[in-house]
Amino acid sequence: MAKPGRLGVGIIGAGKVGAVLGAALRAAEHAVVGVSAVSDASRERAETLLPGVPILDVQDVVERAELVLLAVPDDALPGLVEGLAKLGAWQPGQLVAHTSGRFGVGVLHPVRAAGAVPLALHPAMTFTGMSLDLTRLLDCTFGVTADAPMLPIAQALVVEMGAEPVAIAEADRTLYHAALAHGSNHLVTLVAQASQLLREVGVESPERMLGPLLRATLENALASGESALTGPVARGDVGTVSAHAEALREFDAGGHGDVLEAYLAMARATALRAEGRGLLKPDQLKGLHEALDPKED
Numbered sequence: 001m002a003k004p005g006r007l008g009v010g011i012i013g014a015g016k017v018g019a020v021l022g023a024a025l026r027a028a029e030h031a032v033v034g035v036s037a038v039s040d041a042s043r044e045r046a047e048t049l050l051p052g053v054p055i056l057d058v059q060d061v062v063e064r065a066e067l068v069l070l071a072v073p074d075d076a077l078p079g080l081v082e083g084l085a086k087l088g089a090w091q092p093g094q095l096v097a098h099t100s101g102r103f104g105v106g107v108l109h110p111v112r113a114a115g116a117v118p119l120a121l122h123p124a125m126t127f128t129g130m131s132l133d134l135t136r137l138l139d140c141t142f143g144v145t146a147d148a149p150m151l152p153i154a155q156a157l158v159v160e161m162g163a164e165p166v167a168i169a170e171a172d173r174t175l176y177h178a179a180l181a182h183g184s185n186h187l188v189t190l191v192a193q194a195s196q197l198l199r200e201v202g203v204e205s206p207e208r209m210l211g212p213l214l215r216a217t218l219e220n221a222l223a224s225g226e227s228a229l230t231g232p233v234a235r236g237d238v239g240t241v242s243a244h245a246e247a248l249r250e251f252d253a254g255g256h257g258d259v260l261e262a263y264l265a266m267a268r269a270t271a272l273r274a275e276g277r278g279l280l281k282p283d284q285l286k287g288l289h290e291a292l293d294p295k296e297d
Contacts (some may be wrong), residue, residue, distance in 0.1 A: 010065025012058055012080070014046040015098050016129030018071025021121075021161065022140040023049040024137055025069075028160035034061040045129050056136070062089045067157075069121075070098040078107055085110030094154065097121045101177035104170035105146040119154045120145035120173070124165065125179055137161055143168040143176055193259045200251065226273055233270040236284030242269060242291035257278075264292050 007030045011022040014037035026032045034056040037043045045057055062068050062084060070169045072080055077100050084090060092115030096108055099120040108118030122143040127133045140163040146154040151167060160163035177202045191214065195206035201211055222227035232240040244267075248260040274280050280288070 002118075007067040007068045008033040008121065009066050009069060010061035011046075011050070011053075011068060011069050012061055013037075013071040014042040014050070014070055016045070016127040016133075017123065019129060020127055020133040021069060021071065021123070022053075022271070023131070024161040025067075025157070026050065027028065027134070027208075030067070030160075032296040045093050049129075049131065059084070059089050062091075062094075065094070065192075067095040067097065070096065070100075074100045074102045077103060077124055081108055082109050083283060088114075090114035091117045092116065092136040097154070097157070101121065101143060101180060102174055104168070104173040106170060110282070117150055117153070118146070119150065119157075120178070121154060121158060123169045127183060134162075137163050139176050140164070141166050143173070145170055145173060156265060178233060187201060187264070193262060196256070197259065199248070227273060228276060229270070229277070231270075233267050233288060234274045234279050236274075236280045236288065238284065238287035238291050241288060245291055267292050 007025075007273065008024065009025050009030045009032045011018045011032060011034070014022075014035050018035070019042075020179050022032050022035060032050055032053045035046045035053050036058045037046045037051055037055050042054060046053065053277075054063075058080075070077060072082065077098055081098075090096065090111050094111075094116040096111045096116050097119035098119070099122055100107070101124075104120050105112075105118040111118045120143075123137070123140050124143060125133075125136055125140040127136075142158040142163050142165050144151070144154045144158060144165040145168050155165040155167075191210065194210055196207060198206035217228070232244070244263065245260065250262050252258070252260045265286070271280065271285060271292070
């Protein structure tokens with residue numbers, strides 16, 4: 001027998017996020033009543049993480065569900081919500097939650113107009129779409145947005161999945177998402193570029209060299225903030241920074257293309273933050289600006 005308050009959950013989009021959150025809600029003893037999955041990868045993911053759950057058309061999933069979880073790409077969300085509204089799919093009293101970081105509940109206006117309850121539940125986590133993600137949820141925070149009376153419902157759903165809810169104001173959703181994307185997505189690019197440079201100089205396993213360094217740096221930065229800042233920019237070591245820029249300019253000239261620009265942008269930002277902490281003298285800052293000028297001779 002189901003526990004009181006258990007919901008029939010429908011998952012729209014069996015991508016890496018939707019399938020994992022569906023499995024987490026199922027583990028909390030909600031009943032997943034249907035999932036939409038179009039691609040072969042999505043169907044396989046649904047069958048692996050949500051065994052026995054019927055794969056249905058989107059409208060059929062919505063019709064069966066008391067809680068609809070919209071786990072689709074940001075740009076697809078507004079059209080999906082509006083399209084289902086035109087079909088009369090949304091039901092009064094139904095809970096409708098999306099997993100987009102960019103949007104709050106405003107994008108779910110057609111849901112609200114139909115008498116359903118809009119919620120925004122965004123996991124601040126990167127997913128693989130495999131069962132190990134369920135363990136990662138236990139360390140995860142969700143950015144939650146909802147109307148004030150409905151906020152406890154959104155928070156409770158997150159807690160049931162084993163994660164921690166943090167309320168994000170509707171007006172702050174885009175900046176919130178930019179912070180996460182800047183920190184997480186750009187970290188992948190940064191690691192890829194550093195690995196590429198190490199391979200260029202003959203390091204066969206860049207991950208073994210970078211792993212301990214980057215893990216220690218991340219832990220220090222999270223624990224101590226900008227007081228953990230080290231390196232040639234923070235020291236005002238203009239000669240080293242200038243040599244880096246020249247070496248990267250030559251590297252990019254060989255057809256690689258994107259490393260110098262990233263280095264210069266991050267080094268400028270680092271210099272400004274180091275200046276703000278009183279780490280750089282005026283002549284050091286001036287020298288860094290000159291070293292980071294991308295103009296060719």
